[in-house]
Amino acid sequence: MSEKNGSTKTQAGQPRRAGGTLIIIGGHEDKEGERVILKEVARQLGGGPLAVTTVASHAPEGYYDAYVRAFADLEVELTDELYVTDRAETLQPGKLRSLERARGVFFSGGDQLRITSQIGDTPVERRIREIYEAGGVICGTSAGASAMCETMLVYGRSDTSHRAGDLNMAPGLGLIGGVIIDQHFAERGRMGRLLGAVAQNPRVLGIGIDEDTAIVVQGRAFRVIGSGAVYVVDGSEISHSNIAEARQSEVFSVFDARLHVLSSGQGFDLTTRRPRPATQEQDNGACAESEAQTA
Numbered sequence: 367m368s369e370k371n372g373s374t375k376t377q378a379g380q381p382r383r384a385g386g387t388l389i390i391i392g393g394h395e396d397k398e399g400e401r402v403i404l405k406e407v408a409r410q411l412g413g414g415p416l417a418v419t420t421v422a423s424h425a426p427e428g429y430y431d432a433y434v435r436a437f438a439d440l441e442v443e444l445t446d447e448l449y450v451t452d453r454a455e456t457l458q459p460g461k462l463r464s465l466e467r468a469r470g471v472f473f474s475g476g477d478q479l480r481i482t483s484q485i486g487d488t489p490v491e492r493r494i495r496e497i498y499e500a501g502g503v504i505c506g507t508s509a510g511a512s513a514m515c516e517t518m519l520v521y522g523r524s525d526t527s528h529r530a531g532d533l534n535m536a537p538g539l540g541l542i543g544g545v546i547i548d549q550h551f552a553e554r555g556r557m558g559r560l561l562g563a564v565a566q567n568p569r570v571l572g573i574g575i576d577e578d579t580a581i582v583v584q585g586r587a588f589r590v591i592g593s594g595a596v597y598v599v600d601g602s603e604i605s606h607s608n609i610a611e612a613r614q615s616e617v618f619s620v621f622d623a624r625l626h627v628l629s630s631g632q633g634f635d636l637t638t639r640r641p642r643p644a645t646q647e648q649d650n651g652a653c654a655e656s657e658a659q660t661a
Contacts, residue, residue, distance in 0.1 A: 386498040388542055388583040392549040392575030392594065393475055393508035397436035403580045403592050407470070408440040410503045410582075414469025419448035421484055422476030422509040429474045448490070456488035465493045470503035473510025479520055481513040482538060491539070504541060511549045511575060516540040519548050519563055533562050542583060544636060545571045551597060552576045558618065560599055565609040565620050568601030571639065579630075587642070589633040600624040600639050 387410050395403045407416070418433050420426035430447040437444060445464040448471075450456055465471070471494050473481060485491045498504050504514070512518045518538035535546075548560045551574035564572040575581060576594025590596045600623070607620040628634060631644030 385585065386501050387503045388498075388514060389503065389505040389580050390511045390514055390542075390547060390573075390575065390583065390588075391505065391507035391580040392511060392551055392577050392592075392596075394550070394553075394577035395507055395580070395592070396578050397432060401436065401440070403578070404436055405440060406580070406582060406591055407472070407503065407505055408437070408442045411442060411470050413441065414502070415443045415445050415467050416470045416472055416503075417445045417448055417464045417468040418472045418474065419485075420474045420476070421448065421450055422474060422478060422481050422513070424477065424480070426474075426476075433472065433474070450484050450490070453484055453488060456485055456490045462489060462493055465490070465497065468497055468502070470505065471497060473504075473506040473513065475508030475510060478509040478513040478518050478538070479536060481509065482518070482536065486537075486539070494539075495541075498541060508549050511547050513538050514541045515545055515547050516543050517546055517567075517570070519546060519559065533559060533566070535563065535566075544569070545573050548572070548574045550577055552594065557597070560597070561620055561623060562609060562618050564599045564601040564623065565604065565607040565618070568604050570601075571636065572599035572601070573597070574599070581634075586636040587633060588636070589642075590628045590630050592630060596628045596634075598626040598628065598634055598641070600626070602639065 389407055389410065391403055397404065418430055420429040423429055426449050434444055445468055448461070448464045450461065455461055494504065506514050515538040517535050520534040520536050546563050548556050550556070553576065556574060560572040560574050564570060573581065574597035579590065579592035579594035579596060581588040581590055581596055603622050603624060604620060605622040608616065609618060626634070626641045628641060633642035635642060
């Protein structure tokens with residue numbers, strides 16, 4: 367049912383803004399303890415069914431079952447697992463069955479190129495977009511996080527200083543524009559490759575997300591949840607980089623890039639490119655949770 371302000375209602379009667387919500391996770395989200403991120407998924411779903419797609423994985427065995435256990439007591443109904451071995455399977459009517467009633471879709475980890483190459487421009491992708499545009503919830507962890515962007519990071523070494531030619535990118539699903547997302551960020555030392563990606567097109571913001579950390583995107587702003595940090599690289603004031611002139615093996619350099627580091631409760635406006643402090647309400651909630659844990 368539509369509301370006068372353009373929002374919709376979930377099955378639980380909660381208001382849902384048109385355009386939906388993205389929950390973009392840096393990987394290795396907690397599935398057994400406090401499950402802060404998965405609880406947020408459940409809250410945003412408002413009682414609606416969730417489809418889990420393991421299409422990113424070359425060997426998906428066990429992924430779906432892990433989410434069945436993780437969501438078991440969070441009042442989230444999971445539909446059947448959505449997986450395709452190749453694009454031809456997306457044309458089978460049965461492959462859309464798990465998405466028919468879904469209010470949300472959860473992309474598990476693996477290889478982001480499998481997501482775009484197997485479901486891009488198929489009935490499956492079109493149905494996922496319908497869910498999102500109707501106010502649904504689209505979640506992605508690890509590879510599923512990278513695939514959310516118009517342009518996604520596919521490969522770049524993170525164990526050495528970034529090299530000018532050591533970066534591969536490809537078209538993503540385009541659910542969020544104007545950003546490029548990297549995951550497992552601090553854990554795998556990926557600052558250099560994110561800076562390199564931003565230097566290729568400083569119009570795009572770089573967002574690095576730690577493990578067990580997520581951004582909740584609504585409209586053109588997001589807030590941070592989870593146990594780690596989110597790093598936002600703004601290249602709009604870069605005065606120099608050697609990304610275009612350097613040989614492929616040459617160490618990448620960049621001047622005057624701006625970096626913001628955000629923790630849980632804090633937010634970011636993607637239009638103004640400015641961080642937002644945690645609200646008093648969020649601060650009070652965090653304090654109450656901390657006191658409950660130590661009581």
